[in-house]
Amino acid sequence: MGDIFPNIKSVDTSSLVDKVESNLIQFFIDHNFKVGDSIPKELELAQSLGVSRTVVREAMLRLRLMGLVESKKHRGAVITSPDLVSILEKSMNPKILDGNTLKEIFEMRLSLEIGMADFIMERVTPDDIAVLKTLVENEPISSDRMIFQIEHEIAFHGKLYEITRNETMKKFQRMLLPVFDYVHKSGLLRNLPPNTNFISHKDIVEIIENGSAEKLRNGMRSHLENHFARLLI
Numbered sequence: 406m407g408d409i410f411p412n413i414k415s416v417d418t419s420s421l422v423d424k425v426e427s428n429l430i431q432f433f434i435d436h437n438f439k440v441g442d443s444i445p446k447e448l449e450l451a452q453s454l455g456v457s458r459t460v461v462r463e464a465m466l467r468l469r470l471m472g473l474v475e476s477k478k479h480r481g482a483v484i485t486s487p488d489l490v491s492i493l494e495k496s497m498n499p500k501i502l503d504g505n506t507l508k509e510i511f512e513m514r515l516s517l518e519i520g521m522a523d524f525i526m527e528r529v530t531p532d533d534i535a536v537l538k539t540l541v542e543n544e545p546i547s548s549d550r551m552i553f554q555i556e557h558e559i560a561f562h563g564k565l566y567e568i569t570r571n572e573t574m575k576k577f578q579r580m581l582l583p584v585f586d587y588v589h590k591s592g593l594l595r596n597l598p599p600n601t602n603f604i605s606h607k608d609i610v611e612i613i614e615n616g617s618a619e620k621l622r623n624g625m626r627s628h629l630e631n632h633f634a635r636l637l638i
Contacts, residue, residue: 425456425464430473433484444474444482489573494580499587507584514581515629517574518562522621524569529613533568537610540564544606555586561606604628 429450438444447465451458465482468474472487499507544557559582566578604627612624 421456421460422463422467425454425460426467428454429461429464429468433473438484440484440486442484443480444484446481488576497580497584499584502584507587510581510584514578514585517577518565519622519625519629521565521569521571521574522625523618524571525565525613526616526618526621528570529568533564534610534614537561537564537606537613541606541610555590557606559585561609603630 433444444450444465445453447458447461451461454461465474469476472485472489474482475485477483497510502510540557540561544561563578563582566575569575604624606628609621609624609628612621616624
């Protein structure tokens with residue numbers, strides 16, 4: 406008798422609103438809707454989908470919360486480009502995320518900073534380098550070792566994000582600041598002996614001024630190795 410159960414098809418438990426939401430997104434894709442295009446009225450959508458207007462309204466509300474749809478005066482609902490970082494930011498409260506999620510977010514931040522070397526080298530200006538030099542001059546000597554003072558770490562790396570001229574990455578970094586601060590203060594990082602091969606902020610500035618993107622990638626990897634080593638396993 407038990408052998409027949411694997412043959413039972415699973416029940417689709419998604420709600421009607423879930424299905425309408427998915428159908429609307431697929432409708433926008435199939436009909437090549439672009440940012441700024443007007444969306445049919447709720448009544449028209451309800452009749453086309455064969456559901457109540459209330460269901461369509463709830464699905465449209467979800468799309469608004471996702472940043473895919475917004476209301477325009479005299480035009481009704483239109484397609485918009487979602488601010489992906491802002492959507493993430495609403496749930497990026499380090500106090501309600503578990504330790505493993507915080508660890509993975511921290512790893513993502515470190516990987517991103519290693520990977521943005523090409524943008525930094527391509528877009529850095531003499532004024533940017535002057536700002537970086539001022540930042541490192543004001544850092545305490547302890548910044549040349551493994552344990553950083555958080556405010557100096559945020560200021561220096563924040564400037565690196567700014568140099569990329571990539572607005573999404575800059576927003577992403579600002580979004581991660583509370584996580585960055587929390588992880589450093591929460592005890593999620595282990596305190597290990599300083600790495601004798603550690604590359605300091607001053608070394609990073611020297612590479613940016615006189616080196617190459619490859620050297621910067623390697624320098625950032627070395628600079629951040631202590632962070633990787635301190636992450637909980």
